[in-house]
Amino acid sequence: MTALSSSWTLHLLPLFLLLPVGNAITFSISNRCSNTIWPAAVPGGGVKLDPGESWTLNVPAGTGPGRVWPRTGCSFDSTGKGSCQTGDCGGVLACTSFGQPPATLAEFTIGGGTDFFDISLVDGFNVPMDFMPMPANGQGGQACSRGPRCAANITSQCPEKLTVPGGCNSACRVFKQDKYCCTGNVSSTCEPTTYSVFFVRGCPDAYSYATDDSSTTFSCPSGTNYQVVFCPPVDISASPPATNPPAPDVTGTARMNRSSFTKSRVFGVVLGSIVGLIVLFGSATFFVYRKRKQRHKEMHEGDEEFGELPGMPTRFTFQQLQEATDQFRHKLGEGGFGSVFEGQYGEERIAVKRLDRAGQGKREFLAEVQTIGNIHHIHLVRLIGFCAEKSHRLLVYEYMPKGSLDRWIYYSHDNDAPFLDWQTRRKVISHIAKGLCYLHEECMKRIAHLDVKPQNILLDENFNAKISDFGLSKLIDRDKSQVITRMRGTPGYLAPEWLTSQITEKADVYSFGVVVMEIISGRKNLDTSRSEESIHLITLLEEKVKSDELEDLIDKYSSDMQVHKQEVLEMMRLAMWCLQIDSKRRPQMSEVIKVLEGHMNAESKIDHNFVATSQTMFGIAENTGSSDPPQASHLSAPR
The missing domain is CATH 3.30.200.20 (Phosphorylase Kinase; domain 1)
Structure with a gap:
């Protein structure tokens, strides 16, 4: 499924990965719009910017991922409380939570040696925006990729079905049941020139829908400062307009030749227009020819491959x-x-x-x-x-008749699937472990799946589990300790070492630990429907193990789970072994199987911190084997 950028998290990184300590970042935010903007930032708050005004936002080191977005159409009462057509307003200077769509989002993660940033239109569009790096500390601009620009005023041309107060809503939010509208394809109910493709064409630099690739993510060395401009000039690289030349002295001979000069000027203008039209027509014809040739090539490519x-x-x-x-x-x-x-x-x-x-x-x-x-x-x-x-x-x-595992383990009011008993859940966990063990240890090359989650675990008629969806998998040579690759996977299941893009098959072991905890607790790792302190299951696990209250995490909707409480608690300890921040301290999947079959015990001397807070905790080896050059972070949307 294509899960979109939500009101509380970035697609760039999962919410629970806190970034390592680095340099403080400064954002220079300016309003070049003709109307007042109330920009907001998390972290950072918000201000009111009249046309031409600027705001310097300092983001301290180690604050984690964040975003900046423009709020429009705001009004306030005498106490400073108010509301906007876009985003949240808890007061002019207060911003208590992320904005509601439509909102043009500047998203960023800072620290860890490399910053990643983008402009996201997945929550809609309300104000044109630039997000440009301003290299600091003597660094050259060549160290940064170019920043994203979204200078077109998409809202002024917004299709009627997407028009909402304050902006232009995302097609993926309007047509939630129609995947085609979220990817720009043609279907019987969605014309590509009307909905999501409208965003892509209006702002090709932006992250516009959930299947965008890394070309919409930009990067700079940590310590770089940034400039966010609302309603930027259409061409910021253009030179300033020349001043008007002084008016000629219209006297004497000049006055006598005025008529002939006017005729010559008119003739020149007409001739220039004709030549210009011919050049324009020729260019357009050539452009259409190239586009058709490229489309023909794309339509017929692949057979040889x-x-x-x-x-x-x-x-x-x-x-x-x-x-x-x-x-x-x-x-x-x-x-x-x-x-x-x-x-x-x-x-x-x-x-x-x-x-x-x-x-x-x-x-x-x-x-x-x-x-x-x-x-x-x-x-x-x-x-x-x-x-x-x-x-x-x-x-x-x-064909797998029981569908994916998520249907059977997450409790919700609209889910009519019966609860799985403990033995079935235990069997599923064992089958996932055996499938991963085969990939990691029994193939000629190690295979890292890199997207282990309940949606990719399928069940047959007898609830035998099988791993599916190898679209993000990575082959690792046996003589390589790890591989450098672009970020890939799903928020909520990513191992901490993804911050460095240097991973091994142990990234799957961490994801397996998350899935085990979801199976035991009957809930998603990241669940925004819960109270703020309970949104993140793995953070909750940290708290419960330290206060000796692990029983609180066992699925309360299954009486059978409560009957087998001691076995469930042992399985939790195995999951915690898999969730070690240092990848070298996690078990191999063959060791996991031995624990499940009773041939060995789970490691007891483990760290009960499962959420990374500094780069030294990642357990990164010095010698790396590279199958891909290091690139900007790429996070596939939930699959």
Whole structure:
């Protein structure tokens, strides 16, 4: 599923990862709009900026991720309390929580050696914005990637269905049931030129929908200062306009030649206009030709790439899969790069994942076909085949009738699935461990899944669990201690070492620990529907283990869980071993299996801090093997 940037967290980093201590950052925030803006920041508060005014925001070191956004249409009473058409207003100078959409968001994380920042339109759009680095401490500008610009006034052209007071609402919020509207694809109910593509074309630098790649994330060395400009000039690189030349002395001969001068000027203007039109028409024709050629190339690329892959599974035609799924009639769910449909091929029921748009997730598609197509294990979902035909990218899996694990473990009023008993939950945990152990320790190359979460654990009719969705997986050579890669995964399940982008398969072990705690407690790790002190399960685990109140975390809706309390508490201790901040102190998955089977005990001498607060706690080795150059943070949206 595509989870969007919410009102309380950034897509850049999970909420629970506190950043290591670094240099303080200064944001120079200026209002060049013709109207008053009430910018707000978390952390930092808020101010009122009339046209032309500026605000210097100092963000102390170690404060973690944050955001800046413009509030518009604000009004206040005599006590300073008020409301805005966009965002929260607890007073002119107070900002108690993140803004409500629509709001053009400047998002950032600072510290750890590298800052990451972007402009996000996922919560809508209300004010054009620049977010530019201002290198400090003698650093050259070449150390920074360019900053994002969103200078177009999208709101003035906002489609009627997205227009709301104060701005332009995100299509993903308006059409929550239509994935196509959130990715810019054509469907029977969503025209691409009207909704999400409208945001992309209006502001191509911005993070516009949940499947954006790292090209919309920018980076600078820690210690860089930044400039945020509301309603920036359309072209900030243009030179200032020249001053008007002095008026000519219209006397004597000049007055006599005025008529001929006027005729010459008119002729020159007409001739210049004609030449300009010819050049413009030629340029437009060439541009359209190049676009059509590029589109044709994209539509027909891919056949050669897939034809050479060794050990490939069955290759289907698009027509075969159309017929097998009854024209993609029965949708089972959605992943980060596509929707999954039920189908029937011969005597076998199948699940077909269809990527949402040409080019999107192509790297992930190749990774999944190559990875899962060459491995086979009872606790990994079997890849039957694939389709790579023109712009179509589809994966064909075995059908798992019970669906994904999240349906069975999270309590909610609209979830009619029965509660799983303790033995079933224990079996699922064991199966996940065995699947990960195969990937980490039994394949020719270590495979880090990098997106272990309940949505990617599928269940058959007997509640046997299988790991699925290998689109973010990474191969690690046996002679490499770790790999440098872009950030990938899902907020709430990411290991602390993702802050450095230097990871091993132990990142999966941390995610496994989070999933075990979710299975035991019957709730999500990050749950904003709960009270502020209970939003984050792993932080709550820290508090409960230190106060000897672990029983409070056992699923209260399952009487069977309460009956097996001692076994559940032992499983919690195993989860805490997996949640060690230092990756080297986490167990291998083979050790986890030995604990589950009673052949050894979980490590008792563990650190009961599971949330990173400094870089020295990450356990990063000095020698790294690199399969990707270090790049800006890339976090796939929840899949």
